[in-house]
Amino acid sequence: MRRSKKLFAAICCASLFSVAAMTAQAKTLVYCSEGSPEGFNPALYTSGTTFDASSRPVFNRLVEFERGTTKTVPALAESWEISDDGLTYTFHLRKGVKFHTTKNFTPTKDFSADDVVFTFKRQQDKEHPYNKISGGQYEYFNSMSMPDLLKDVVKVDEHTVQFLLNKPNAPMIANLAMDFASIQSAEYGDTMLKAGTPDTVDLEPVGTGPFQLVAYQKDAVIRYKAHPDYWAGKAAIDTLIYAITPDASVRYQKLKAGECQVMPYPNPADLKAMKADKDINLMEKEGLNVGYLAYNALMPPFDKPEVRKALNMAINKQAILDAVFQGAGKIAKNPIPPTIWSYNDAVMDNPYDPEAAKKMLADAGVKDLQTKIWAMPVQRPYNPNARRMAELIQADWAAVGVKAEIVSYEWGEYLKRSKDKERDGAVLLGWTGDNGDPDNFLAVLLGCDGVGSANRANWCYQPFEDLIQKAKTVSDPAERTKLYEQAQVVFKEQAPWATIAHSIVFEPVSQKVIDYRIDPFGGHIFYGVDLKE
C-alpha cells in the first residue's frame, strides 16, 4: 500500500513537473531582418535597420509612440509640463525602472535624471567626455535642429528633469519620442570610462528596454532575451532572434519553411502567393511617406504656379499607381500622408486633364518646353521604381507637348546634385516621416530654410512659411491643426510638387504570431507580441 502511494506521488510529481516545464518552455520568435545594424547606439546612426536592432528592443525614451500609431504616450517620463512661453519642458520621471545587467556591468541604481542629462549632453556638448566616442556623429540630433533648439538639459531632482529651449518648438515632444533620444545609462558610461573602454557603451548596449542584447554576429544573427525586470511587465517572448537575411525571396522561403515568423519588405511579386498562403498573415498599412516630383521653382518657367499646375494635370497618377506600385499605393494629393494628424482631406487634387493642361501651358506662354526628369537610382517604399515612374511621366508630358529627358546619377551624387538651386528639371524623391508631426514634412521639405537643401523644389513662399512657422510655436493641437490645414491649401494652389503616391507597407507574419502591429514609422517592434503555443 505504502509502495503504491509512493508510486502515485511520484507520478503526480512527474506530471506536475512536465506541465510546469511545458508552460515554462521558452518562447522564441525569429525575425528575418534585412541587414546588419551599423551599431547599437541609436544616437549615432540614422538607418531603420539599426533602430530595429537597438532603440526598439533595447532602449526606452522619455515619451514613445504608441505601438502601431503616431500618438505619443508617456514612457520613462510619467508626465510633463510645458511652460507658457514654450521654452521649458519639465518631465517627471518614472521610478523603479531597472537597467539591464550584462557580463560587464551590474547597475547599482535605477533610472534617474542623471541618465537623461547624460544622454542629451553627450550629443549636445562637444566637451562631454563621450561626445567624440565611436566617431561622435549624431546626425539625427543635428538634422532635427536640436543643437539650435536645445539650450540645456537640467537635473532638477532625482526624478525631475528640465529641457530648456532657445525658441518655442511644438514638435519637441514628438522629437523626444524618436530613436536618437533613447536613454542611455550614465552609470554604465562612468564605469566604462573608468575602465578605459568607453566605446563598449555603444557596442554592448545597456538600456531599460523590454529585451536585452545577448549576442551579435555580424551579417548572421542578433540574439536578445526578455528583460526580467522590465517596468511595463516582462515580454511574452522569452528569446528574440534576428536572422539577418538580405534577400527578400530568401526571407519569404524562410518564412514558408517556419525558420522565421516575421519578415519585412516582401517582393511585390510575392504578395499574391503570400495572400493565398493559409499559414501566412499578410498585414498591410498605409506608409507614413510621400513620393513626389519636385519642380525647381527658381528656374523659369517653373517659377510660375500655373505652369507647375498644368504639368501636374498632365500626369496620370492612376497609371503610375498601377504600373509602379502594382496597387500597393494610394494617390497623394497633399504633401503629408493621410495617417498624420491635420491631413486636409478637403483639398482637391489637380485632376488628370491633358487637354486643360495643354491650354494652361499655352495661356502661360509656354511653348516647346524641354526639361529633365530626375529618376532616383534606388528603390524606396515611396517609389519602388523611379525609372519606370519617370518614363510614364515623360510619356504623359509628351502628350501635352513637353519634351522631357530622363537623367539619373549614383545615389550619393543624385542627392548632392538635386540640391543645386540652378538644377535643370524636376526631381523624383520622397520622404518617410520621423516623428508623426506635420512639421517633419512641411517645414523640412518645403520650408524656406530648406532651399538649396532638403527643399528640392527650392520653393520659398511667404504665406506658406508664415503658417508653418506659426504652427511651430503654438502648443494648442487644435490651433496647430488649423494652421497645417491652411498650409496644405496654399501648397496645392502653388503646386511646387506633383504629389504622386503614399505607399502601402506589407508585412507577412506567421499565423502563429499574436498581436503584431505594423509600425507607421517603418520599425519592427516585438514587445507586446506573443506566439501561439
Next chain:
Amino acid sequence: MLRFILKKIGVLLPTFFGVTVVAFIFIRLLPGDPVMLMAGERGMSDERHAELMQQFGFDRPIIVQYGSYMVDLVHGDLGTSIITKKPVLEEFLTLFPATIELSLFAIFIAVLVGLPAGIIAAVKRGSFFDHTVMTGALTGYSMPIFWWGLLLIILFSGILGWTPVSGRINLLYYFEPVTGFMLIDSLLSGQEGAFRSALSHLILPSVVLSTIPLAVIARQTRSAMLEVLGEDYVRTARAKGLGPSRVIGLHALRNALIPVVTVIGLQVGVLFAGAILTETIFSWPGIGKWMVDSIFRRDYPSVQGGLLMIAAIVMLVNLVVDLLYGLINPQIRHNS
C-alpha cells in the same frame, strides 16, 4: 629552391604595392560621396558636410590620403570603418572564417566531382558520358549564380524540405564562436545535433559556389588527360601490358595533374568572387557580403582593407601553388 622562393616573393612585393594603389583608387573612382550617402534623403548642411569630410580625412589631397594610408598599413593598421567605427582588420578576421569554411567545402566538392568526371570523360572520349560531362560543365560555367542559388533553395528547401533555407546553423543552437568555423565550433559546443545542423546548412551554398570551379576543373582535367593519354610513354606502358587502371592512375593522371593543380589554385580568386553572390543569397556572414555592403556605402577604409586582404590571400595561394608546381616538376624550378 631558396632562390626560387625568393624570386617568387620578389615578384609579389611590387604586385602587392600595385594592389594597394588599385584598392585605394578603385573606390574613389566610383561616383558618390560617402558623407552624402550617410545623410540620405535627410541631407545635411554644407558646414556639417565639410566638418565630417575633415573628420574622416577625405578633404586632404589624394596623395596625402594615400601616404597616410600606407604609413598605417606598414604598422598593420587597415583603418577604421566609417560606418561601424570598428577596425577593418577586426571585422575582416571575424567574417573571414565563414568564407574560408564555405570556400574549402566548395573546392572540396569541385575537386571530388570535377576530377573523376574529367578523367572518365577523357578515357571515354566521345561517349555519352563525355558529352554529358562537357555539356554540364559548359552549363555550370555559364550559370548565373544568383538565379542558380534561388532555384536550389526553392527546390531543395522550399518544395522538398531537405535542406535549410539559409544561414550557418539552426538559430535555436547557441554557443560562443571559438574558431569561427561553424563545423568545428558546433562539435566543440557538445550540443546534440549542432554539427549535423551546421553541415546541412553548408550543403546548398557550397554546391552553388562550387559550380564554376567544378566545371573548370572537369574541363581542364579532361583536356590534360587527353593530351597525356596520347604521349609515347603511355603507349609504351600499355604495350608493356600494364592494366588500364595503372596506366591511367599512375602514369597519365600524375602528369595530367600538374596543370590541374595550377587551375585549382587559380580558382581561389574565382571562389572569392563567387562568394559575394553566394553569401548574399544564403545569408552567409562572410567577407563577400561585407565587401558588397561596404562598396554600396562607400566605406572607403573597409573596401580598401578588404580588397587588399583578399588580393594578399589570392597571391599567397598562388605562391604556394607555384612552389608546389616547382616541387612536382623540378624542371620548372631550374628553368625559372
